[in-house]
Amino acid sequence: MEPTSTVKEKVNWWERWLQQPQRLSLHRSLFQLHFWIGAVAGAYLTLMSITGSIIVYRNQLPRWSPIGWLVNLQSNLLAGSIGRLVNGIGGVSLTLLCLTGAIIWWPGVKYWRRSLQVNWRANFPRINWDLHSAFGFWCFPFVSCGGFPDSILGFPKCSRLSLPSIPLIGLQIRDCFGCPNCTLEGLTGLRRRCGRS
DSSP states (O other), rough: OHHHHHHHHHHHHHHHHOOOOOGGHHHHHHHHHHHHHHHHHHHHHHHHHHHHHHHHTGSSTTSOOOOOHHHHHHHHTTSSHHHHHHHHHHHHHHHHHHHHHHHHHHHTTTTTTTGSSSTSSSOOHHHHHHHHHHHHHHHHHHHHHHHHHHHHHOOHHHHHOOTTTOOEEEEEHHHHHHHHHHHHHHHEEEEETOOOO
C-alpha cells in the first residue's frame, strides 16, 4: 500500500488540476511546448493548406497550372522520401499541438464555460487569448483530423503495423502501400494505379 502522504499528494495534485491548472508546473511546461511547436509549425501548416487547397480545385484551374509540381510539393516537399518523412513529422507535430492545446485549454471547473466564448469588451491581449482559446476548442476535432492522416502518410510502414484498416480515399492503407505500383506522388490516379476503379 502507498503511504497516506503519497495518496494525499496525488489527490491534491488532481484537485489543483481541476480547480486551477495554471499554477501547476506541468501546465507551464505544456504551454511552452505548445507555443514553440505552434511557432515552428505555422509556416509548414500554411504551405500545406495553400497547396492542398489548390490541388482540391485543380479541375477548375487552367491546363497550364503546375499541378504535378504542387502535388509533389504537397506529398514530398519536393524532396522524395526525406520530404515524406518531414511531412510525417509535421503531422505528428500538428497532432501534438492539438493535444497540448487541449490540455492547456482547461481553465478549471470554475471558468471552463468562459473559455468557450470571447469577451469582446476586454483589452486586446485578453481578446486575443479568448479568440485563440475558443477557436482552438471549437476547431479541435477538425485540426486534429489534419495531423493524423499526415502522420500516417509520412510513416506508412508504422501505420501498416498499427492501423491496418483505416480508409484512405476508398482504399485500405495496407492495400495501397502494399501495392508496388502505388505512390502518393500522383494523388489524382491513386485508385486507378492500385488496380481499383
